[in-house]
Amino acid sequence: MTLSYPLIILLGLFSMVCVGLAVWGYHLYSKPTEVADEDFIPVVPKKKQDQTFILHRITERIGKIFFASVNEALPEERKAGIRRRIEAAGAPEGMNLDRYIRRKIGEVVLYTVVSAYFLASGSVIIALIALAFIGLTDLQLYQAAKKRQDDVQTQLPDFLDVLAVTVGAGLNFRQALSRVCDAMPGVLADEFRVALRQMDMGTSRREAFVQLRKRNNNEALGKFVTALQQAEELGAPLADALQTISSDMRREDAQYLRQKAQKLNPRVTGVTAATMLPGLILLIGGGLILGSGISIGG
Template sequence: MSIALTPSTSLLLGLSGALCVVLFTWGFHLMTRTSEVTSDFITAAPKKKKSDETFILHRITELIGRPFATTLLEWLGEEQQAKIQARIDAAGRPEGLTVRRYAQRKAGEVLLYGTLAVFLFLQGSTTLALVVLAFGTLTDLSLYSEKRKRQEEIQKQLPDFLDVLAVTVSAGLSFRQALARVADAMPGVLASEFQLALRQMELGTSRRDAFAALRERNSNEALGRFITALQQAEELGAPLSQTLHALSTDMRREDAQFLRRKAQHLNPRVTAVTAATMLPGLLLIIGGGMLLGSEVDLSAIFG
């Protein structure tokens, strides 16, 4: 005798099976690495409470993948970890994300969504399995989205920042003092990047290396040109205030062009959304009016 399973029952069984697999692997990991677990409880500093803004799915995957983070980091190697750190820095380290937490999330995503996708695929739900499997890229998609938002904020803040910096330099302050003063007076994404560069210089990093690292963390072309022009002005001895004023004027012009391009990209989306929302209602109104006006007898159709 065969028992028919409803889709909700199949999903519940899949979740239960995935949870059993995760708990079994976690317990096996703890049993085989008891010395590491004991040292963590004794020597580890109390962990800081995570921000409530962390997405609930990220919390779940971090919890599932925590026992496997060390193994995954060893497998990645230092070079790949450096690339991951660069991506996290480019996104502004959202939610205090670190390389270890990134490894925890990815391990948890592979275990959770991969197990669910395999179970759904075996049940014959191929489309649903692909949708669940796509959740495995959730961390990378969030980093990409945060990086784009951050670069747009830098594009908006850079002209005003350069204007104030030029005025501050013209007042007689040195470049480093003026940069620190403006960064404190105009908080934001751009100010936090310059504050990080200033802290690196205070720790002994040269100005050229600190600004080179700033350019590597951000893919904004306007910011890259500002750093290049700043280094050239320093090498050639050109007046810094005039250079900053000229850069600010050029960037305001480019910012206006950037906003025009962005508006042009939004026009098709607005048109599609408007058509998708208004067209069904218009068809119902026009078709219903024509049907009522024609006085057609529908009793034969609807009984």
């Protein structure tokens, strides 16, 4: 008995979904719980577990074979661009340039072979889906960078309020910034700690904040750095300047949230239509067929 081409495609898609669910289930099973118990007693871990997704671990091991030759062939400009993307994403899972290169090599090799296998079997759609997995690491970096910048946008107004109060209490800017970073941990505090370490190593305040702006593709943070540099050049009181910048950032944050809510409306409409429309079509079509008295068997 020979199977038809659409049935082969459906079986292939079903098998890929089953494999993906199995891999994701293993990832959730091996991932430690993030919910704290009431009677939680801290225990010193014996060994740090690798939290890297299992597919990424496989591709990194495959890419390790070809790493040396590919690393030498990559130009320095390309490597610098990869470093900037990793920094913008906050280096998820301890990502660095070498791990990124190994992972990308493994993804290209593994998913190209899988795609070629399905293409030779006649499953073009499954081959294209497997080929799309080559961009899995880039998608992860994009999502991490977007989430990181959303966190920066959310934390910036409160951070600047506390910084203005601390500077107004009599501390100099670097001491106040260090104190606020310790009091308000988060993504923004980590970025300012990097700038403080650069200033401790001899980098000027202006250059450290310019690099801070380059690491983060956030409009509000860029405006804060520009306003702070202008206030320093004009000799304006730092506490008053921080208060003014904080008020502006709150207005920017409210506008950003409104824009984000407006972008969600089409998505909600699309999800609603995709889930309800098939059911409505079946309901209306079935009612028409049953009401017309058509003999389906005939």
